[in-house]
Amino acid sequence: MRFKLIFAIVSYVIMLGGFMMMFPAAADWLDGDGQSASIFALLAALTCSVGLIGWMLAEMKPSPLKTKEMFLTTALIWFSFSVICALPIYFSPINISFVDAFFESSSGLTTTGSTIFTNLESLSKGLLLWRSMTQWMGGLGILVLAILVLPVLQIGGMQLFNIEASGESNRDMPMIAQNISGILMYFVMMTILCGICLWLAGMSAFDALNHAMTTASTGGFSTHDLSIGYFKSPVIEWIITFFMFVGGLPLMMGLLIFQRHFETIRNNEQIKLYFWFTLGIILFVAGIRWHDASFDNTQLSDILRTTAFDIVSAMTSTGFIVDNYELWGGYATMLFFLIMLTGGCTGSTAGGIKMFRFSILFKTIYAQLKKAIQPHGIFVARYGNKPITDNIINSVLVFFGLYTFSAVVGGLMLSLCGLDFVTASSGAITALSNVGPALGSVIGPDKTFAALSDTAKTILAFLMIIGRLEFIAVFVLTVPFFWKKNI
Numbered sequence: 001m002r003f004k005l006i007f008a009i010v011s012y013v014i015m016l017g018g019f020m021m022m023f024p025a026a027a028d029w030l031d032g033d034g035q036s037a038s039i040f041a042l043l044a045a046l047t048c049s050v051g052l053i054g055w056m057l058a059e060m061k062p063s064p065l066k067t068k069e070m071f072l073t074t075a076l077i078w079f080s081f082s083v084i085c086a087l088p089i090y091f092s093p094i095n096i097s098f099v100d101a102f103f104e105s106s107s108g109l110t111t112t113g114s115t116i117f118t119n120l121e122s123l124s125k126g127l128l129l130w131r132s133m134t135q136w137m138g139g140l141g142i143l144v145l146a147i148l149v150l151p152v153l154q155i156g157g158m159q160l161f162n163i164e165a166s167g168e169s170n171r172d173m174p175m176i177a178q179n180i181s182g183i184l185m186y187f188v189m190m191t192i193l194c195g196i197c198l199w200l201a202g203m204s205a206f207d208a209l210n211h212a213m214t215t216a217s218t219g220g221f222s223t224h225d226l227s228i229g230y231f232k233s234p235v236i237e238w239i240i241t242f243f244m245f246v247g248g249l250p251l252m253m254g255l256l257i258f259q260r261h262f263e264t265i266r267n268n269e270q271i272k273l274y275f276w277f278t279l280g281i282i283l284f285v286a287g288i289r290w291h292d293a294s295f296d297n298t299q300l301s302d303i304l305r306t307t308a309f310d311i312v313s314a315m316t317s318t319g320f321i322v323d324n325y326e327l328w329g330g331y332a333t334m335l336f337f338l339i340m341l342t343g344g345c346t347g348s349t350a351g352g353i354k355m356f357r358f359s360i361l362f363k364t365i366y367a368q369l370k371k372a373i374q375p376h377g378i379f380v381a382r383y384g385n386k387p388i389t390d391n392i393i394n395s396v397l398v399f400f401g402l403y404t405f406s407a408v409v410g411g412l413m414l415s416l417c418g419l420d421f422v423t424a425s426s427g428a429i430t431a432l433s434n435v436g437p438a439l440g441s442v443i444g445p446d447k448t449f450a451a452l453s454d455t456a457k458t459i460l461a462f463l464m465i466i467g468r469l470e471f472i473a474v475f476v477l478t479v480p481f482f483w484k485k486n487i
Contacts, residue, residue, distance in 0.1 A: 001483075004058045005065070006073050011054030013077050017084040018047030020133060024088070028126035036124040039091050047084060068482055074473050078465055082106045085134050092127055099454040106461040108134030110468035111349055113220025113319030113436030114443075114460070116450045120225050125206065131221045132210040138468070139217025139247075139349040140187060186254025191216040194243045201235045215240050218247040218349045220319025220436045229322045234305055237322055241309045248274065248316035248344025269384045270345050274355045277342075278315055282308045285335065289328055310445075314339045317351035319436020324446045326439065333439055337426060340435045351434030351467060353403060360388060360396045402471040406432055410463045417456040427456075431463035 025040035065073065082105050090101035100116045107114045108131055117123065195212030199205055207223050214221045224230035228240055249271060256264050265271060286307040293299050306323040313320045314336055325332045343352015360383060367381040381388045410428035419427065419442065426439035437445040442452070449457065466474045476482055 001069060001072070001485075002066075006069060006076065008055050008058035009073050010076050010080050011051045011058065013051075013081060014084055015048050015051030015055065017081055018044045018049075018051060020137065021047065021088060021130070023133065024126035024130040027129045028124050031125040033124050033126065035093060036126050039093075040088055040126055040130070043087050043091065047087070068476075071473055071476050071482070075469060075477060078109065078469060082109055082461070082465065085109060085130075085137075088130055089127065092124070094123065094127075097454065099457050100450075103449065103457040103461045104131070105134055106464050107436075108219065108221060109138035110434050110464040111135050111138045111217050111219040111317070111351065112431065112434040112464045112468075113214075113317075114430070114438075114449050114464075115221065116448055116457070118225065118448055118450055120223060128210060128223050129206075132213045132219075132223075135217045135219030135221050136191070136213035139213075139219065140184070182255045182258055183251045186258065187216065187251060190243070190246065190254070194239070197239045197243075198236060201239055202233055203231065203236065207231075211240065215243045215318065215320075216247055216349075218244060218316045218318040218344070218351075220313070220317075222320065227321050228309070234301075237305055237309050240320060241305075241312050244312045244316050244318045244320070245278065247318070248312075248348050248350040250345045250347035251349070252347055267384075270356045270359060273359055274345050277355070278312060281315075281335075281339070282311050285311060285328070285332070288331070292329065310336075311339065314435060314437075315342055315350075315352075316344045316348075317433055317435040321437060321445050324444070326444055333422075337429070337439060340426070340429050340433050343433060351432075353400070353433070357396045357399060359383065360392060361400065363388060364393055364396075399471060402475055403432065406463065406466060406471065410459065413459050414456055417453050417459070419452075419456065427460060428463060431460045432467035434464060434467050 021040050021044035025037050025044060028034075028037035028040060082102060085105035085108065086098065086101040089104050090096065090098050096116070103114075103116055106112075113135070120128065191212050194215050195208045198211055199208040203211065210221070210223050211228075213219070220227075222228065222230070228237060250268075253265055253268075253271070256262075282304075286304050289303045289307060290296075290300055293303065309320070309322050310325050312318075317340075325336055341353055342358070343354045344350030346354045346356040348354075360381075363381040363383060367379045370379045371377060381393075383392075407425070407428050410432065411425040414424035414427050415421065417424075420440065423438065423440040423442045427443055430436060430438040430443075437443070437447075439445075441447075443449050449460070452460070
């Protein structure tokens with residue numbers, strides 16, 4: 001294990017974090033808040049200096065990363081960057097604990113959207129922008145690492161992308177490596193287009209910029225306590241619903257659009273499942289709510305809009321809220337609990353288990369059920385007209401196993417902090433799935449996480465990072481075999 005090489009990479013990422021702090025410093029300076037601007041500027045200089053010194057001390061000689069070095073580098077980057085991004089929050093004039101700051105930064109970078117702040121309007125412009133930037137940087141995540149950091153260090157970056165994003169097939173990775181800049185361009189263009197649409201719909205330029213970053217990254221941070229409900233604009237809600245849905249699609253889709261491979265998009269099984277499943281859930285819930293409203297046609301458009309918004313937000317793990325779904329009826333609590341597990345498409349910024357894995361799981365189960373009926377028959381599970389290999393099945397089963405294990409252990413640890421069953425279990429799942437809002441009277445959709453103890457917040461912060469790294473990149477570090485010198 002070449003720790004100097006890993007230390008150099010992490011130091012370089014820290015320098016990038018310090019550079020990004022200059023943007024909120026400029027925002028505070030333009031807003032006339034000299035104190036907050038000075039804090040960001042000082043931390044930016046300090047962070048860049050520490051990162052530069054660490055990089056120089058490492059005396060790194062460019063060479064390819066080994067597999068286990070890639071795993072360790074990925075985990076260290078996300079944990080260290082969460083600490084770095086917590087510093088401006090901790091040293092801000094609002095006077096909060098470092099645990100709260102770490103929770104907020106972890107929630108931002110993992111695009112979870114859970115927050116401890118209860119009066120967002122009182123925060124400085126720079127701090128609000130920094131919260132949104134952490135989500136946007138988290139959405140970019142490994143793309144930025146692969147494009148900006150590792151090429152400078154003369155180290156191939158696509159292996160790390162493969163570890164974290166866990167796409168449908170490793171055979172797609174060479175194509176991603178060749179067109180990674182196109183994927184980044186798509187993500188940036190989607191953010192800009194979202195911001196322009198929101199600005200034209202009536203948001204201020206500052207609100208539009210922040211919500212564009214947190215929508216494109218399916219993050220969910222807002223500049224107002226009432227989230228999107230603050231604007232009371234059906235047009236804004238439909239715009240954000242659309243871009244949240246797009247954020248749940250694979251980032252590779254943007255590249256296919258640029259290359260005009262529309263037939264590939266139409267035939268993608270995961271995208272079709274994602275579209276029809278989301279549409280079906282929306283129509284099902286909207287139908288129930290319309291029935292409960294005694295078929296009042298005057299409320300139908302509002303019911304359809306708020307239902308679509310909240311379900312797409314939960315499905316893509318964005319976390320925006322316009323209506324408290326716990327008030328829709330007893331079924332809504334269980335339904336949204338299940339939606340938290342689902343997630344968007346593999347290769348997107350959305351959290352959750354992802355559509356691809358559910359599709360593989362159900363197809364494998366169906367094939368096994370047919371074999372139970374006809375033991376001597378040969379039934380091969382297929383995905384996209386191709387046989388599902390044992391490697392893919394094993395990978396999906398391992399993911400489900402680690403997800404279940406993490407949810408159970410996380411929920412148990414939260415219950416030991418004094419939380420009730422609904423709060424503890426939904427808190428663990430919303431953190432692992434990077435959703436944001438949870439269930440119950442403590443951390444429900446209209447609540448924040450401020451009331452939790454420091455221990456509970458720390459547990460949730462680590463669960464967010466574990467979920468963002470898709471479990472294996474973290475759990476592999478706990479295996480003694482990983483640390484053997486002869487591998």
